[in-house]
Amino acid sequence: MNALRVSGRFGVGMMGLLLASVLFGEVQAADGSASLLATMWKWAPLIGQGFLLNILISVVAMTLGTVAGLGLGLGQMSPIWPLRHAAQIVTQFFRNAPWLVLLFYCILLLPYEMRLGGLVVAMPAWIKATVGLALPVMGNVSEIVRGGVQALPPAQWDSAEALAFNRRQTLWMVILPQAIKPMLPPWMNLYAVLIMATPLVSVVGVEEAMTLTRFALSAENRSELLLPMYLALLIAFFAYCYPIARWTARLERRFAVKL
Amino acid sequence: MLSRIAASLLFLLLTITTALAGVDDIKAIQAKGVLVVGVKADYRPWGFIDPSGAFVGMEIDMANEIAKRLGVRLEMVPVTTANRIEFLRQGRIDLILATMSDTPARRQAATVIDPPYYAGGTNILARKSMNFHRWQDLRGRRVCGLQGAYYNRPVAENWGAIIVAFPGVPEAYIDLLAGNCDAFVQDSSLIASTLVSDSAKWADFEMPMETFGEQAWVMAVSAANRDGTFATFLSRLSVEWHRTGHLIELEKNWGIPPSPFLKTMHEKS
Structure with missing residues (x-):
């Protein structure tokens, strides 16, 4: 709770910083050029659209990564050893690879369009970037799933076996429903990390908020705009992530008592 | 006169090779x-965006003209110095029109369109108080540059400057204005247009060196379509633009100081 109060104050502090940097810029720009706030307001709709793309990328990457990661995580606990080992290697690989490098790989390796029979499916850069971000998410979700399942008391498995559940039934009907709760907070933390990583896609030419901010700065060609505009972007990300952080913390508290 | 004959001979040659090779990539574009x-979105006034997100600038005007002549819709993809050739190779773009200077390596990787539509050399933007006069003065100095720019290496190797490369022009300007860099090595035409665009802010700055290595700016299409109809068409268009003075007019419209290259090309044709 304390940490939350501190980060709340941090948000207020950032707002203060924005105001200060804008005021400082206004003093600098007193030579009759358009005011900083007016200029930033002019670009806000475009950069706002870019921010929606950040959110879209994060949601799609999280969905893809979670589905793939769930399969991989269960694979890590498979009784069939080749499958188990393969899943462990894949998990460790994607969990420990730099996100930016994976992004570059996806952008350069995936074709810009795919032919399925006679149908040509375009693969715009943002989709390739989303796949690139989904890979590390997959590796991390895999570990979250493994951790969540293994954190359950082994007696759960024994009891299910005593009730004549087979392995699949035990997993889906006994283990996973109980493991979801402890898995939720780290999963939400992962999402917060992911949304904050989405500006990485600007380096591969996707027109998200960060890229558009840079384009706007080039178009305005006013260096005093740089700090306030990046700060406004920081605040947008903070405003989006902070409620998620609060909610995660609340869930953590609630589940901590039960186990 | 001689150059006109040379130019017509060149066209004859181009037409013949095209007829022989018979790659009709214009047809392909029109079918699409x-x-x-691929254009620049962070290089005012050649290619940048307006608050609605639309691309604007001198090169964007040229791209519009090309699409109009082909009778097709124009789609623009923002590219950077580092990724534009890769995009062309992948087929994500049909044409590079993004402040690209002509180098032998790029001629290998893509089909460069002759004649060039613009040219600029390399110079630096620096505070007058730095008292730079010769390129040798940069030895051991921190010099801002752009990532992927071809002139970073000669400036570092020949004159011992320490290049600090940034992804875009605004970031480099901030560092320069803050005094973290002693100079910003850039295309001379961009520096010239910066100095006139906001004279108050850049009043203490100058472009002190002798411009070196004038490099032509070229359009480029895929290396596979070296003998295609599109390359021939663009080459003819470029000649026409020089002859009619269209490029000089565009340059003027976008507030770019007149470049000696465009003047020479116009007078020659």
Whole structure:
């Protein structure tokens, strides 16, 4: 709770910083050029659209990564050893690879369009970037799933076996429903990390908020705009992530008592 | 006169080679109904965006003209110095029109369109108080540059400057204004247009060196379509633009100081 109060104050502090940097810029720009706030307001709709793309990328990457990661995580606990080992290697690989490098790989390796029979499916850069971000998410979700399942008391498995559940039934009907709760907070933390990583896609030419901010700065060609505009972007990300952080913390508290 | 004969001979040659090779990539573009051009979005006034997100600038005007002549829709993809050739190779764009200077390596990787539509050399933007006069003065100095720019290496190797490369022009300007860099090595035409665009802010700055290595700015299409109809068409268009003075007019419209290159090309043709 304390940490939350501190980060709340941090948000207020950032707002203060924005105001200060804008005021400082206004003093600098007193030579009759358009005011900083007016200029930033002019670009806000475009950069706002870019921010929606950040959110879209994060949601799609999280969905893809979670589905793939769930399969991989269960694979890590498979009784069939080749499958188990393969899943462990894949998990460790994607969990420990730099996100930016994976992004570059996806952008350069995936074709810009795919032919399925006679149908040509375009693969715009943002989709390739989303796949690139989904890979590390997959590796991390895999570990979250493994951790969540293994954190359950082994007696759960024994009891299910005593009730004549087979392995699949035990997993889906006994283990996973109980493991979801402890898995939720780290999963939400992962999402917060992911949304904050989405500006990485600007380096591969996707027109998200960060890229558009840079384009706007080039178009305005006013260096005093740089700090306030990046700060406004920081605040947008903070405003989006902070409620998620609060909610995660609340869930953590609630589940901590039960186990 | 001689150059005109040379130019017509060149065209004859181009037409013949095209006829022989017979790659009709214009047909392909017209069948698609859209021309995809890689442009700069962070290089005012050649290519940048307005608050609605639309691309504007001198090169964007040129791209519009090309699409109009082909009778297709224009789609623009923002590219950077580091990724534009890769995009062309992948087929994500049909044409590069993004402040690209002509180098032997790029001629290998893509089909460069002759004649060039613009040219600029390399110079630096620096505070007058730095008292730079010769390139040798940069030895051991921190010099801002752009990532992927071809002139970073000669400036570092020949004159011992320490290049600090940034992804875009605004970031480099901030560092320069803050005094973290002693100079910003850039295309001379960009520096000239910066100095006139906001004279108050850049009053203490100058472009002190002798411009070196004038490099032509070229359009480029895929290396595979070296003998294609599109390359021939663009080459003819470029000649026409020089002859009619269209490029000089565009340069003027976008507030770019007149470049000696465009003047020479116009007078020659």
